[in-house]
Amino acid sequence: MPRAPRIYIETYGCQMNVSDSELMFGVLGREGYVRTEDPAEADVLLVNTCAVRDHAEQRVLGRMGELKRYKRPGDVLGVVGCMAQRLGPKLLERVPQVDLVIGPDGYRGLPELIARAREGERAAETTFRSWEHYEDVPPVRERQVSAFVTVQRGCDYRCTFCIVPMTRGPERSRKLADVVREVSGLAESGTSEVTLLGQTVNSYHDGDHDFADLLRAVGAVAGIRRLRFTSPYATDFTPRVLAAMAETPAVCEHVHLPVQSGSSRTLKRMLRRYDREAYLEVVRALREAIPGIALSTDIIVGFPGETEADFAETLSLVEQVAFDDAYTFKYSVREGTPAVRIKDHVAEEIKTERIGRLIQVVRHVAKQKNIALVGTTHDVLVEGPAKRGGLLQARTRTNKIALLEGPTDWIGTYVNVRFTGTTGSTFTAMREALVESWQ
Numbered sequence: 001m002p003r004a005p006r007i008y009i010e011t012y013g014c015q016m017n018v019s020d021s022e023l024m025f026g027v028l029g030r031e032g033y034v035r036t037e038d039p040a041e042a043d044v045l046l047v048n049t050c051a052v053r054d055h056a057e058q059r060v061l062g063r064m065g066e067l068k069r070y071k072r073p074g075d076v077l078g079v080v081g082c083m084a085q086r087l088g089p090k091l092l093e094r095v096p097q098v099d100l101v102i103g104p105d106g107y108r109g110l111p112e113l114i115a116r117a118r119e120g121e122r123a124a125e126t127t128f129r130s131w132e133h134y135e136d137v138p139p140v141r142e143r144q145v146s147a148f149v150t151v152q153r154g155c156d157y158r159c160t161f162c163i164v165p166m167t168r169g170p171e172r173s174r175k176l177a178d179v180v181r182e183v184s185g186l187a188e189s190g191t192s193e194v195t196l197l198g199q200t201v202n203s204y205h206d207g208d209h210d211f212a213d214l215l216r217a218v219g220a221v222a223g224i225r226r227l228r229f230t231s232p233y234a235t236d237f238t239p240r241v242l243a244a245m246a247e248t249p250a251v252c253e254h255v256h257l258p259v260q261s262g263s264s265r266t267l268k269r270m271l272r273r274y275d276r277e278a279y280l281e282v283v284r285a286l287r288e289a290i291p292g293i294a295l296s297t298d299i300i301v302g303f304p305g306e307t308e309a310d311f312a313e314t315l316s317l318v319e320q321v322a323f324d325d326a327y328t329f330k331y332s333v334r335e336g337t338p339a340v341r342i343k344d345h346v347a348e349e350i351k352t353e354r355i356g357r358l359i360q361v362v363r364h365v366a367k368q369k370n371i372a373l374v375g376t377t378h379d380v381l382v383e384g385p386a387k388r389g390g391l392l393q394a395r396t397r398t399n400k401i402a403l404l405e406g407p408t409d410w411i412g413t414y415v416n417v418r419f420t421g422t423t424g425s426t427f428t429a430m431r432e433a434l435v436e437s438w439q
């Protein structure tokens with residue numbers, strides 16, 4: 001019997017890309033492909049890319065230079081994802097070793113484009129298919145303990161800095177029943193934590209059901225103990241969604257709530273649908289609905305026209321909200337987005353200086369909060385071995401990472417631990433007791 005063809009996928013960018021790579025393993029799995037972690041033994045090599053910042057694209061271009069070394073005669077090298085969608089055929093020109101380029105709505109076409117590449121035809125497929133949910137494609141997941149479930153694709157918002165609406169196309173939601181069926185299957189195979197994914201996930205609407213209905217329905221699936229979602233949009237936390245969060249025990253006490261800036265003037269020019277006050281109001285409502293909720297965020301520094309006073313408002317917002325964590329980015333010009341035309345682009349040195357100051361404030365605020373948690377007890381889900389030190393890595397419902405000693409058969413189970421120390425961002429922990437299953 002001939003050896004089954006091997007597929008290698010390298011994934012960059014957000015959780016949605018991780019989820020899309022799982023879909024691609026699903027599409028190709030149906031064709032008899034077997035996954036490999038070793039590019040040297042792969043027959044098909046794919047790089048699933050991000051286009052949100054120039055830096056991400058440069059990294060991929062650098063990586064293509066390395067991956068082409070693994071390409072033997074007859075092998076296929078492809079670029080997929082947001083950068084593939086953004087650059088399309090230009091990528092074929094730019095990297096001669098690339099055989100195929102496919103955007104996020106075209107993954108169904110992978111087997112065909114691979115076959116054509118083997119015949120020597122190089123092609124780019126970047127058509128938007130606003131109906132595409134890949135509903136019939138069973139994702140092939142690597143992680144068992146916790147799973148990403150895409151519930152919404154694309155984005156209909158028009159934040160002026162953002163390329164995503166141009167790379168992922170129009171917003172569309174999967175049917176609630178389809179999501180529940182997928183989550184039930186996951187729970188039956190032992191997964192107890194799911195993260196629902198969408199670009200503005202809490203604006204989910206399938207025509208009959210909103211995000212509140214979805215949270216309640218997924219939270220009611222037997223075996224699902226932890227329910228997370230990312231990324232929500234601040235102003236889509238309706239009272240119905242807040243009530244569903246508060247009344248669904250599985251919904252975790254953590255929300256990633258991208259703010260982008262603390263300056264109302266900047267937010268307006270970003271075309272975010274809230275100002276500083278409205279964002280703070282959402283934070284207040286979340287904290288009232290879910291006491292003890294942890295909050296993390298995304299922040300951009302150096303958006304065109306950002307003054308020192310605007311930036312100072314971002315710093316003060318971080319302190320005022322007291323975020324548990326924040327991802328910080330220097331504004332990156334994305335061709336074709338409206339912000340390109342805004343005057344007064346901020347100099348690179350100023351962006352570098354501002355992000356440095358911001359990171360200091362973010363770390364300081366997070367550290368104060370985390371120091372106060374040393375000595376407290378938490379139920380953690382043990383996710384797997386930690387990167388270093390022979391320890392296990394576990395996570396609280398509030399998304400805090402704890403490292404602890406224990407046998408590998410704790411992986412996938414819930415353990416009650418006491419935090420014994422913190423680096424400022426992560427914790428060391430010791431087991432108090434094994435948590436009884438509550439279902």
Ligand code: SAH
Pocket residue numbers: 052053161162163164198199200231232233258260298299300329330331332333334
């Ligand atoms: N849908 C999400 C974000 C998607 S992009 C939301 O509602 O916010 C992920 C993050 O990348 C954004 O939150 C933003 O902070 C950052 N980002 C997007 N475009 C960027 C750009 N042009 N330059 C720098 N950071 C950017």
Ligand code: F3S
Pocket residue numbers: 155156157158159162163164165199200233
């Ligand atoms: Fe981008 Fe704004 Fe949508 S950040 S993904 S356009 S909500």
